Amino acid sequence: MKLINIITFVYLILTLAGLLIGGFFIYLKIDSEIEFEMGRELDRQVDSVADQIRSGNPYQSLVNGRLEIEIIPFDRLEEELYLRDTLAFHEPNDKKVKQLKASKSFKIDGEHYRISYFNLLVETDDITETVVFTMVVVFLLQLAFIVLFLRGISNRIFRPFQYSLSKIQDFNFSQNEPFIFEKSKIKEFDQLNDFLMRMSKKLLKDYRQIKEFSENISHEIQTPASVVRGKLEHLMNEEITEEQAHLIHSAYQNNERIQRIVKSLSLLAKLENNEFETPSKVNLSEILLKNIEMAEELISVSNLSLEKDVENNVFAIIHPFIAEILIQNLIGNAVKHNQKGGWVKIQLTSKFLKIENSGTPLKKNPEELLQRFQKESDKPESIGLGLSIVNQICKSYGLLFMYSSKGEIHTAKILLS
């Protein structure tokens, strides 16, 4: 939900609640005010009737539909003003309606008159109607106000915030541009922007350093590892005992391992930095078949059976060199983590590339194996970067890579479209 909508919504709810409570009190107030005013008016009427009687008018002539005069025993005390609601017949409406009756008694010329005066009471329904009508009008006015002004104003107030938000969404490491924000007039937004500017600068700096580090480390480690390899190759050709041969071999193998790790890491770094030129449309079928041909021998030497189902002329947008690495890694993975007498199944359609293999059931969550240096087997030759490379390649080229395992079947699947 958009911030401005939430604000509008909350504001309207609050207004509505305010109007309801206010309406209730207004209703009570109006009701009591009307009764009070009317009581005073009736009191005056009664007093003026009493004056007329005093001035000698016969009281019978004064009686009408709204005035009642009765004679009560003289020995009673004079009654104070007494107001009460009553139902009385109302001629114009031709029915009994609620009326307010004010009565008071006077002792005039030795007679005790009780004078009662009626008046129509405003019905509560009418009051309710009036109050509700007023409130609805007020609410509608508020609504119009909010829509027209508040949203307009809020949008203007939030503009720097919206701007920062869109900048953050567009942030891209490869552009190497830290955020630059103008000063807005709002303190909080300036604090936020300030923080964002500092953070983006720091992020880009760290990113550059990591990038440089992985670029340099590949070269810096490769050279000494290369030297070591050469020395060991020379050592192999010296007169050596079997024990020495084992030592050399072990050193040699581990040195090879270092070189493989460095090579893989530098490939990963290059992929992450998008250092490969723009991808082109390549015939994946051709690359796959070429690689299967290479791998067939390895598969048969490893005592595995191969099943392939490759559709012709399947194209993908990817760098051809990367496509090759991708396929090599997938097939290599399927062969390496297989079991005795197992199988490898390679399937390519226009929709997906699927490479399945038999193998011991996974102990780890397949997703975890996509992380760097996560490996299922304890094979020392495996460096645990193969699937990370596949995963990174797919990420870089917008392909969806899924690795799953069901019992003894492991499936690597890449959706091509």
Add this chain to the structure above:
Amino acid sequence: MKILLIEDNSELAENVVRYLDHEGILCETANSLFIAEDKLLSYSYDCVLLDLMLPDGDGLSLLELIKSRKSSPNVLIISAKGALDDKIKGLDQGADDYLPKPFHLSELLARLKAIYRRSKLDGSDEIQIKEISINLTTSEAFVNGNYLDLTKKEFDLLIFLMTNKNRVLGKEAIAQHLWGDYTDNLANFDFVYQHMKNLRKKICGAGGKDYLKTVYGLGYKFDENTI
């Protein structure tokens, strides 16, 4: 064969020099563009091993000078840059081959000899050790003149072994030579053993001596002095 190695890392250079020296190849070294230029102008070489990242510049800039020489030597680029770009650029500008660092010394020798054979010995392209001979033009191998029926991989393996005769070749180097980057994913080198076994069987079957020796767990070598 006389070679100029342009490489700034003295240890690496020493490795190469020593390996090639063993094969009777004379190898001079230059550790900067400046020295390399000087040597190229003063002497003639059969082949130049060119590193691209040098302290005083990019090795690619030397290519033009090398190619302008009258008896232009072959150029084998050796580079740790490894990017596909460099490879294509180098080959476009007249380099004969490209070997990414890190390389096996045996691989370097094999490439070097292949380039040398291609350019200097055009036509008569043969390798002969004792009773085994290989005709590289027709891709045929013979033992005592008898045709040896080899698969493509076995043929490549035999050339590799004979080029590096009397040297121990690590299983990794052999695998790298035959299967390229594919071996990165496979550290199980049983298939090298399989091929070696088949090749040995075929040579012995055709009346050749058992030249292919297993060196402990390390690797294999073509031992010329087998009795």
